[in-house]
Amino acid sequence: MSFSLEQTFKDMLEAAKRVFAEEWPMVKDYMKRVLDDEKEALKEIAEARLRDEIDDEELEEQLKDEKEAFQAGLSMVRVSTKATIQRAIDAASEVFWNAVKAAI
Amino acid sequence: MNHRNYDWHRRSHAFFILLLSLFIIQGCSYRLIAAYDEKTQEAIFASAKAIDQFYGFLLEANENERAYSKYSDKYVEIEAQLNALVLRNKVRNLNEDSTDIAERMLNLWRRYKDRHKEKDTYKTGMAKLDRKRFERMFSYSVRAEGAKKSGTSDE
Numbered sequence: 001m002s003f004s005l006e007q008t009f010k011d012m013l014e015a016a017k018r019v020f021a022e023e024w025p026m027v028k029d030y031m032k033r034v035l036d037d038e039k040e041a042l043k044e045i046a047e048a049r050l051r052d053e054i055d056d057e058e059l060e061e062q063l064k065d066e067k068e069a070f071q072a073g074l075s076m077v078r079v080s081t082k083a084t085i086q087r088a089i090d091a092a093s094e095v096f097w098n099a100v101k102a103a104i
Numbered sequence: 105m106n107h108r109n110y111d112w113h114r115r116s117h118a119f120f121i122l123l124l125s126l127f128i129i130q131g132c133s134y135r136l137i138a139a140y141d142e143k144t145q146e147a148i149f150a151s152a153k154a155i156d157q158f159y160g161f162l163l164e165a166n167e168n169e170r171a172y173s174k175y176s177d178k179y180v181e182i183e184a185q186l187n188a189l190v191l192r193n194k195v196r197n198l199n200e201d202s203t204d205i206a207e208r209m210l211n212l213w214r215r216y217k218d219r220h221k222e223k224d225t226y227k228t229g230m231a232k233l234d235r236k237r238f239e240r241m242f243s244y245s246v247r248a249e250g251a252k253k254s255g256t257s258d259e
Contacts, residue, residue: 034244037240041233041236041237041240044233044236045233048229048232048233051229053227053228053229053232054227054229054230054233058227058229058230061219061230062230062233065212065215065234065237066237068208068211068212068241069208069237069240069241071204071208072204072205072208072209072241072244072245073240073244075201075202075204075205075208075244075248076201076205076244076245076247076248078201079137079201079202079247079248079251079252080247080248080251082136082137082201083136083137083251083252085136086135086136086137086254087254089134089136090254093134
């Protein structure tokens with residue numbers, strides 16, 4: 001079974017960009033962390049296969065499980081992004097409220 | 105005199121409407137995510153520790169001494185802990201993403217439990233990779249919960 005780490009990583013990056021579309025500039029940093037984690041995990045899986053610590057069937061299982069971990073990472077990115085927007089909303093609303101209170 | 109009275113009433117009425125609107129705006133401030141929950145954060149750390157310990161003990165034993173029966177109690181205990189974590193996340197509004205992370209961890213745990221039961225052993229190579237995956241997923245869960253603290257940044 002052939003396995004290209006670089007190709008898999010590229011495909012994952014493209015998939016992530018598609019998911020986030022216009023929000024990509026805002027989520028880029030969070031995504032980078034998730035993708036770096038993923039790259040490291042895929043490297044370790046590949047090395048485990050090369051050392052014969054896992055067989056082909058187990059390699060497939062590991063890749064399937066990695067999809068779950070990657071999706072969990074995307075969920076973390078979504079929360080972090082929403083939290084950033086939430087903080088902006090809260091800050092703007094506080095400024096507005098303070099200005100109104102001062103005017104009254 | 106009457107004209108002045110009417111004007112005063114009109115102004116105070118407008119002022120009252122303005123104040124009422126502001127209270128409504130403040131009360132309904134737009135929310136995108138659930139508020140931070142300390143208990144959930146503690147539950148995440150507790151589950152992470154339980155799973156790490158599970159793999160620690162498993163890896164201490166030789167591969168041919170890892171019969172499922174030796175670990176079944178721990179599997180059930182940790183499954184219940186993860187189930188509770190899913191529920192704790194699920195009952196909170198605007199918390200779908202954190203629930204998703206918890207559900208994925210629970211599903212993986214069940215999958216590994218079934219595999220261990222079926223093969224009646226747990227290969228070292230697989231255990232090391234699975235342990236690291238959980239570590240990572242728990243760190244996502246912790247970061248997601250931590251990001252909900254107001255005025256904090258994950259960076």
